[in-house]
Amino acid sequence: MNAYIFPGQGAQFVGMGLDLYEKFPLAQELFERANEILGFSITDIMFEGTPEDLKQTKVTQPAIFLHSVIMSKVMGESFKPDMVAGHSLGEFSALVANGTLNFEDGLKLVSQRALAMQKACELQPSTMAAVLGLEDAIVEKICGETEGVVVAANYNCPGQLVISGDVEAINKACESMKEAGARRALVLPVGGAFHSPLMEPAREELATAIENTHFNEPLCPIYQNVSTVAVSDSNTIKSNLISQLTAPVKWTQSVQQMIKDGATLFTEVGPGKVLQGLVKKIERSAETTSPVFND
Incomplete structure (x- = not known):
């Protein structure tokens, strides 16, 4: 069975999507439509901006979404998912790819999500940190014992977790992780505590936007970050998507469940190959690939 997976924030690079824009009239049309919807030329930033420009949350999230979704659209007949999943932001790309959301609504929600997250980041100094080489249970225990807000936010693969919370609590937790034997506990260059309280x-802001958006019944199941199991009911998808911002990204568990349900090939649609690497660390025998476009 074919599983299509969609990356999240951090996969961006300058020049992303330019090859699609130049090669496919459909891609050009969708990118231009995106510029109109967003009210600024995101293509200028994606194709020839600076890494600094591209790193702004209000740009990064729509840019990765557009790259992933447009790539899936130009694949045409060869895009045949039996199941989909996305890492954090990538869940929105996955929902357009499996027909739950249309292109315009997906882009509007991603843009609203980015702006709402930016605002939340400005309310309190907060950050995230990568913890390598500790068991999940130990990371969770240390988070629970640390004063302040600090939680396990991304279960990326066995031995690689990201924690999220207020700056002071994250720094304290990192020290405790190292004392407990973590290979690394490294504060990440992000602007806020994503996937935390x-x-x-x-x-709350995104919940209103999601409630007011029409969701179709999907063409194939999505394995959502919050629930990690196959979901095909549009109301459940909505509910999980609303919970996603404050709940952890259970990527390890989602991939394990997809494999259990018959996934044999994981195709990463979008910039980079980060998710392919994580899938391999979760299950070494899993086959991974990127879309191939013939000239």
Whole structure:
């Protein structure tokens, strides 16, 4: 069975999507439509901006979404998913790819999500840190014992977790992780505590937008970050998507469940190959690939 997976924030690079724009009239049309919807030329930033420009949350999230979704659209007949999943932001790309959301609504929600998260980040100094080489249970225990807000936010693969919370709590937790034997506990260059209770203001704002958006019944199941199991009911998808901003990204568990349900090939649609690497660390025998476009 074919599983299509969609990356999240951090996969961006300058020049992303330019090859699609130059090669496919459909891609050009969708990129231009995106510029109109967003009210600024995101293509200028994606194709020839600076890494600094591209790193702004309000740009990064729509840019990665557009790259992924447009890539899936130009694949045409060869895009045949039996199941989809996306890492954090990538869940929105996955929902357009499997027909739950249309292109315009997906882009509007991603843009609203980015702006809401940016606002939440400005309310309190907060950050995230990568913890390598510790068991999940130990990371969770240390988070629970640390004063302040700090939670496990991304279960990326066995031995690689990201924690999220207020700056002071993250620094304290990192010290405790190292004392407990972590290979590394490294604060990440991000602007806020994504997938933590500190994103509650953004969750509330996005909840309204999601509730007011029409969701179709999907063409194939999505394995959502919050629930990690196959979901095909549009109301459940909505509910999980609203919970996603303050809940952890259970990527390890989602991939394990997809394999259990018959996934044999994972195709990463979008910039980079980060998710392919994570899939291999979760299950070494899993086959991974990127879309191939013939000249």
